[in-house]
Amino acid sequence: MTKLTTDFPIVTRDCATISTNFPSSYCQTPDYAASIRHYYETVLLDTPNSHKTLCIGQIGLGIGMEIMLLWQLSQRFNQSIHLSVFDAHSLNAEELFQLIENANSEINAPKHPWYTFAQQLKASCIANIAGCQRLSFSQGQFIIDLHFGDMLKTVQGIPFSQQSLINFWHCLPHTTNPEYLDQHLTEKLCWQMGRISQDNAAIYAFSELEHPTKLSNFARLTGFKLTSAQGAKGVKGDLSTSFIDLNQAPDDIALCERNALRQSLLSEYAYCLPNTEIKTDMSGDASHSERDSASASTHINDAPTSSVAVIGGGIAAAHLALSLAEKGKSVTIYCKDEHIADGASGNKQGAIYPLLTPDNNLMSQYFQQAFLYSRRRLQELTDAGHHVGHQFCGVLQTGFDDRSDARLNKIIHGQHWPSEVAYPVKPDEANTLANIQIDKAAFFYPLAGWICPHEFANAAIKQAQTIATSKGNKVIVKLNHQVSALTQLELSKGEEPTKKQPSSFWQLTTSGQGELTKQQFTHQTVVVASGAQLTEFTQTSSLQVTGFRGQVSHIPSKGKLADLNTVICAHGYLTPENQQHHCVGASYVKSPDSLEYCPNEQLENAQKMHHSFPDRDWVNDVDVSDANARVGVRMVTRDHCPMMGLAPNIDAIFEQYNTEPLAEHQLTVASRKFWRHRTAPSYQGLYVLGGLGSRGLSSGPLAAEALASILCEQTSPISYDMFAMLNPNRMWLRKLLKGKSLMV
Secondary structure (H helix, E strand, O other), rough: OOOOOOOOOOOOOOOOHHHHOOOOOHHHHHHHHHHHHHHHHHHHOOOOOOOOOOEEEEEOOOOOOOOHHHHHHHOOOOOEEEEEEEEEEOHHHHHHHHHHHHHHHHHHHOOOOOOOHHEEEEEEEEOOOOOOOEEEEOOOOOOEHHHOHHHHHHOOOOOOOOOHHHEEEEEEEHOHHHHHHOOOOOOOHHHHHHHHHHEEEEEEEEOOOOOHHHHHHHHHHHHHHHEEEOOOOOOOOOOOOOEEEEOOOOOOOHHHHHHHHHHHHHHHHHHHOOOOOOOOOOHHHHHHHHHHHOOOEEEEEEEEEOOOEEEEOHHHEEEHHHHHHHHHOOEEEOOOOOOOOOHHOOOOOOOOOOOOOOOOOHHHHHHHHHHHHHHHHHHHHHHOOOOOOOOOOEEEOOOOHHHHHHHHHHHHOOOOOOOOOOOOEHHHHHHHHHHHHHOOEEEEEOOOEEEEEEEHHHHHHHHHHHHHOOOOOOOEEEOEEEEEEEEEEOOOOOOOOOOOOOOOOEEEEEEEEOOOOOOEEOOOOEOOOOOHHOOOOOOOOOOOEEEEEEEEEEEEOOHHHHHHOOOEEEEEEEEEEEEEEEEEOOOOOEOOOOOOOOOOHHHHHHHHHHHHHOOOOOHHOOOOOOOOEEEEEEEOOOOOOOOOEEEHHHHHHOOOOOOOOHHHHOEEEOHHHHHHHHOEEEEEEEEEEOOOOOHHHHHHHHHHHHHHHHHHOOOOOOOHHHHHOOOOOHHHHHHHHOOOOOOO
């Protein structure tokens, strides 16, 4: 069931206004169009090891023609490509498509070779927001990371990955003019571009040959080769098959400066990065303490499987499996239940919309990026033929008392929110959108709606299995496998650790339903994504996350309630009809003793709607009398952000905190520096993905994609600061980085 809400003011600027920031050089300059095609063909022909992803950076978005060209060539050459696009300005998908149509109306004809690409870009929910927006096409073989906003700040925040350094850069023609260079494409930006590039990376600039600019000097200083098509300007027809270098090969000094930048940022964020390359005495101590905490006398005799073990079977586990499969990893899922998504993800309908804050802080930015990524994931799955019940009908958020009204008004008026993210509506507009009498001003999320969580999870796993098979890998699902213990093991005596075979592994002890004996499985990498069971292992028992019981009522669709067209969020939430029922809820009970049906919570769910919308006649049709409901447990963190990253070794953190001299570890400037610039103690090879709370549909898939990027040493869709915000060790490290006591 799909309903797209598109009748809202998503386009607020005309083409002429937008095109000042997004010019169409590709359509306006035939020589440039031929030149960049020729350049990319040369790059792809010369690229060795086509099985490896080719990483390309692009300065300026233009109108997306360069993206579609590269997309077409990636299919022709069967080459996996990761394209990172940076633009100081922003726009949304509808605005981009209007620019494309205005420049080349023929692209809207089904017979046009780029028609499919243009339609997919239009449907990709690109939004006018800052930060990375990851678009994945062709089962992850063509990935676009769109970065809008301050380019220097954006590139500086991209985590360093040795395996995914950018091979080639392309500067669109308008980005090499003096004004753009002064404002955006500065020497500082070129240094940061060099930080995430290979040593021999080149910058292609079409206009450099005839009109050299500051870019030539920037490239030379920062270690890039600058190239352009020979004879590109003013030449019609066939271009030369060679490109000329406009400066000499990078010198050693520039490359040393790049490494210094890498080391500086790795040091700045060492406390939250699982793959930091900075070697410290502390990391060695942590590894020693971790092995001491495990069974020191147990050794590995049989080689562990290279498959990543994922404990859990909900949204987080399923989408992690999908992201890992796309990146060429095999996965084994250990699910304690008889069916996938039988825990908190088992609800029939779940609202999906971003969590916003008045100041649009880092959490708010993450949720916008994550919400849009979830939408794209759903689109990918349905396009692949998987059935996932959903309805992008929009979400109306209203207050329900003076305090909630004030809080919502702060959010509404705190920022100039892009209309595709959310916009305020008057009472009569809310009535029209909902198709029932709301009679309240509201905040409307036009791209939001509801998704069936368990179908979303099942579709992700099925798609993961399909992709894995196509790559010669496997995604195995072991149902009725309750993991009861995790044990860290060492290599057998005499064996030497290597990069592919580290010194320790993890043994999972499981018991299947009806089995008399326990089973044991060994994996190099384990991810605990087990929802309500997140803290049931010795290594994760201290995680600062709490379970909250939630009972969702399933009520019959009848009377005026059947006319509801949008999701309503107030004191509780209410969904439109699906299979003759609505969902209303949900209760919120901390650390529940029971997961049995509760009559009182059933009545409370109905009362929340009466409380939110008193004297509305449709509320009388909210009938919970048939006792139809479902109970689950959501794991909630104090700051409402998910947990994603290495499992912290809390005992080792406190051990170091209490190690003499205390002045180096507690409550001093020296201690703050100590904790920031060293890898925090953690269980190597053991990761956490959980704490999704009540917004797992919005936050989970992007967190899973970010973790998969870590595990596969690929470019992440989130920044250094977001890694720190999501890291499972953040509650302790925040105190330590501020010089506060851990005991408070």
